Amino acid sequence: MENQSIIEESLLKLKEQGMKYTKKREALITFFARCNRYISAREVHEYMSDIFPGISYDTIYRNLHDFSDFEILEETELNGEMKFRIHCRCQGHIGHHHHFICTVCGKTREIYMCPMDYFKEQLVGCEIEGHRFEILGRCEECSQIS
Numbered sequence: 001m002e003n004q005s006i007i008e009e010s011l012l013k014l015k016e017q018g019m020k021y022t023k024k025r026e027a028l029i030t031f032f033a034r035c036n037r038y039i040s041a042r043e044v045h046e047y048m049s050d051i052f053p054g055i056s057y058d059t060i061y062r063n064l065h066d067f068s069d070f071e072i073l074e075e076t077e078l079n080g081e082m083k084f085r086i087h088c089r090c091q092g093h094i095g096h097h098h099h100f101i102c103t104v105c106g107k108t109r110e111i112y113m114c115p116m117d118y119f120k121e122q123l124v125g126c127e128i129e130g131h132r133f134e135i136l137g138r139c140e141e142c143s144q145i146s
């Protein structure tokens with residue numbers, strides 16, 4: 001149910017950006033909505049190849065970057081590789097927050113604290129337009145497997 005609304009919302013964004021709806025794009029978004037963790041383009045390509053044999057890696061990669069520009073996905077670099085996940089929906093009800101990202105499984109967890117206040121003091125006279133802050137590590141499950 002929850003997933004369904006994420007998928008619908010994402011497809012709507014796609015339309016707003018003038019991107020055509022295709023079965024492939026819907027499958028891509030559905031995959032991300034279901035996984036809810038950071039996934040590499042390679043892994044996405046493997047999954048998509050099962051459903052759409054012969055789909056090119058470049059097509060997948062381009063779509064992932066477009067989706068990320070349209071805020072359907074979020075991207076981050078993990079272990080030297082770009083990874084993507086469904087764009088965070090929690091912003092609306094819980095307000096500004098950051099993420100802890102597991103470098104092994106790609107799962108994320110919200111952090112309800114923003115370090116910006118500390119840095120503002122050191123940036124007197126600068127106009128801050130935005131910031132990114134991520135904590136990387138191993139989640140509880142992954143830190144038990146060594």
Ligand SMILES: [Zn+2]
Nearest residue numbers: 088090091110
């Ligand atoms: Zn979040």
Ligand SMILES: [Zn+2]
Nearest residue numbers: 102105139142
């Ligand atoms: Zn993990």
Ligand SMILES: [Zn+2]
Nearest residue numbers: 097114115116
């Ligand atoms: Zn912040």
